Amino acid sequence: MTVIGVTSMKSTEPALSEPARAKVNLTLRVRGRRVDGFHDLESVVAFADCADRLTLTPGAELSLVASGPRAQECGEVADNLVLKAARLLGERVAHLKTGIFALDKHLPVAAGIGGGSADAAAALRLLAGANGIALSDPALMEAARLTGADVPVCVRSVACVMTGVGEVLQPLGLPAMPGVLVNPRIAVATKDVFAALGLRNGERHAGVSDGIEAIAWPEAGAPIGDWLAMLSAGFNDLEAPAIRIQPVIGEVLARLRATGARLSRMSGSGATCFAIFGDETEALRAAQTIRRDHPQWWVHAGTLS
Structure with a gap:
């Protein structure tokens, strides 16, 4: 059990629960590597309707227990991003009330869909609710940023353009x-994919031109076709290096493209790939076919938004 200096919460206080939705990078450009070693990114991010679930039960000690079909993939509890995020927030908020986190783990790990980051963001939302902290509070957002590059975008879990090292967020409709x-x-491993990209500290990524912040994205309520036309012009700069590390990613993409998807691409640093379809029936049919042909793969059909 991990313990930090926090204020006890009354045992009569009810448990709180939050979903930790999968993050999907619809586009991902690496503009370069800063002198401090971090990478400058530009990404259109959406969230899926598949998720882990995190529960906070009030208590005097900070701890985490994991269950669910992917629990064995979480690694050492002490290294979990849920506890890292809670500790970082506790360093910035005096007398932070905390307790026992219970993680119901369903999302694959090291998969490019921010499973650990989504869990950490859910922890920050739970702690914010338990302590009366606004999600926009600078202390909370700093804790999110220091926990990991994908954590700030997962705090709100709404579609946006993400830039910088993940801390600059522009909502999208x-x-x-x-x-x-x-x-x-x-x-x-994300670090292996970035290493395979091969940028040195201070080096810009050749071929990356104007930023996506200035793009005139379709207005809220615009047809899906308008969005897909613009998203199809995008890239994931990590796709090629990830395929060199794990060629099976190329097989996944080929399988998705063979289903007639309107857009398919790798998310994040992989190995998860996504495909967008014209309607739910097409998506379900594609998922069923892929599950039948590749029963060892993890497949989810649903909605990105």
Whole structure:
């Protein structure tokens, strides 16, 4: 059990629960590597309707227990981002009330869909609710940023353009889009993919031109086709290096593209890939076919928004 200096919460206080939705990078450009070693990113981010669930039970000690079908993939509890986020917030908020976190783990790990980051963001939302802290509070957002690059965008879990090292967020009126997520059950370490990209400190990424912040995105309520036309012009700069590390990612993409998807791409640093379809029936049919042909793969059909 992990313990930090916090204020006890009354045992009569009810448990709080939050979903931790999967993050999907619809586009991902790496503009360069800063002198401090961090990478400058530009990404259109959406969130799927598949999620882990995190519960906070009031208590005097900060701890975490994990269950669910992916619990064994979480690694050492002491290294979990849920506890890291809570500690970082506790360093910035005096007398932070905390307790026992229980994680029901369903999302694959090291999968490019921010599973650990989403869990950490859910922890910050739970602690914010238990302590009367606004989600926009600078202390909370600093704790999110220091926990990991994907944590700030996962705090709100709404579609946006994410830039900088993940801390600059511009909301987007993205419509709900029928989609399928596929992970070949192969873990891919983000650091290995960025290393394979091969940028040195202070180096800009060749071929990356004007930023996406200035793009005139479709207005809220615009047809899906308008969004797909613009998203299809995007890239994931990590896709090629990830495929070099794990060629099965290329197989997943080929399988998705063979279903007639309107857009398919790798998310984050992989290995999860997504496809967007014209309607829910097409998405479900594609997911069923892929599950039948590749029963060892993780497949989810649902909505991205």
